[in-house]
Amino acid sequence: MAIIIDGKLTATKYNNALKDSINEMVQKGNRQPKLVVIQIGSNEASSLYIRNKKRACENVGILFEHKVFEESVSESNLLDEINKLNNDESVDGFLVQLPLPKNIDEDKIINAISPSKDADGFCPITLGNVVLNKSKIFPGTPKGIIRLLDEYKIDVTGKKVVVVGRSNIVGKPISIMLTNLSATVTVCHSKTVDLKSETCKADILIVAIGSAKFIKEDFVKDGAIIIDVGTNKVDGKFCGDVDFESVKEKVSAITPVPGGVGPMTVNSLLENVFTLYKEKVGN
Numbered sequence: 001m002a003i004i005i006d007g008k009l010t011a012t013k014y015n016n017a018l019k020d021s022i023n024e025m026v027q028k029g030n031r032q033p034k035l036v037v038i039q040i041g042s043n044e045a046s047s048l049y050i051r052n053k054k055r056a057c058e059n060v061g062i063l064f065e066h067k068v069f070e071e072s073v074s075e076s077n078l079l080d081e082i083n084k085l086n087n088d089e090s091v092d093g094f095l096v097q098l099p100l101p102k103n104i105d106e107d108k109i110i111n112a113i114s115p116s117k118d119a120d121g122f123c124p125i126t127l128g129n130v131v132l133n134k135s136k137i138f139p140g141t142p143k144g145i146i147r148l149l150d151e152y153k154i155d156v157t158g159k160k161v162v163v164v165g166r167s168n169i170v171g172k173p174i175s176i177m178l179t180n181l182s183a184t185v186t187v188c189h190s191k192t193v194d195l196k197s198e199t200c201k202a203d204i205l206i207v208a209i210g211s212a213k214f215i216k217e218d219f220v221k222d223g224a225i226i227i228d229v230g231t232n233k234v235d236g237k238f239c240g241d242v243d244f245e246s247v248k249e250k251v252s253a254i255t256p257v258p259g260g261v262g263p264m265t266v267n268s269l270l271e272n273v274f275t276l277y278k279e280k281v282g283n
């Protein structure tokens with residue numbers, strides 16, 4: 001029976017440590033850190049994610065502001081708002097909740113966020129620094145995965161890691177971050193020929209494709225470690241990209257969905273905000 005890698009417990013541990021660090025800064029006479037989240041429209045999933053972020057911020061002592069724009073907001077109004085936030089000394093970090101409505105160019109919006117305010121770690125300069133292994137800010141999900149592996153004492157050095165999915169927010173950055181940690185990484189995607197033969201070679205398999213229970217028992221090697229990023233809703237219930245029930249007897253460790261990578265992503269966001277805050281207020 002596999003070890004269940006508990007993201008909820010791990011995130012709580014690191015959120016509590018962060019709460020103490022923020023408290024200490026405030027006791028020294030500093031202001032509280034502040035995160036702003038911009039939402040465009042009223043996408044139900046986005047609203048849920050934002051509520052979770054708000055609750056998490058409030059729990060650790062990060063001020064939270066939620067700015068909502070109509071779906072019809074123009075790109076230039078949005079860019080003006082981003083410019084204001086870039087220059088607002090009271091804001092340590094902000095993010096624009098994705099996905100955006102079709103009339104708004106996502107690249108343009110993300111490019112407009114100053115790296116010194118990049119709470120999500122998605123802007124090109126941040127990602128460039130991640131590639132160069134000199135960033136203090138990281139995209140939340142990859143940062144959370146690495147923290148989880150670390151917490152469970154899973155050394156990635158020299159390990160064969162297979163990442164399925166090559167998105168800019170999960171697949172690509174995690175493959176680069178693990179390469180920087182001396183893993184041997186293979187990235188797979190929808191055009192990969194014979195995916196199964198690749199995934200079956202993995203000591204550590206990371207799946208981020210957005211396809212419910214896609215990875216079955218025959219896609220994994222005996223004793224592998226499985227990190228399931230997928231968040232899918234089937235019949236009103238959340239499940240991952242990995243078929244947990246069929247895989248769990250064969251592998252040595254696996255993240256559940258929910259309660260695996262998700263809580264770690266939020267913890268990473270909070271840590272990014274605190275890092276940006278410390279760069280502003282000092283230690």
Ligand code: NDP
Nearest residue numbers: 165166167170189190191208209210229230231261262265
């Ligand atoms: P994207 O939709 O941006 O990218 C999906 C990737 O998976 C693409 O690279 C695509 O390949 C690849 N892919 C899709 N189907 C297959 C397949 N059958 N075989 C191989 N590769 C495939 O995904 P995201 O990275 O944004 O999200 C992935 C999942 O993770 C979603 O369920 C999302 O909800 C979840 N997620 C969860 C988070 C958390 O905190 N738990 C955070 C972020 C995402 P190609 O490039 O060729 O199209």
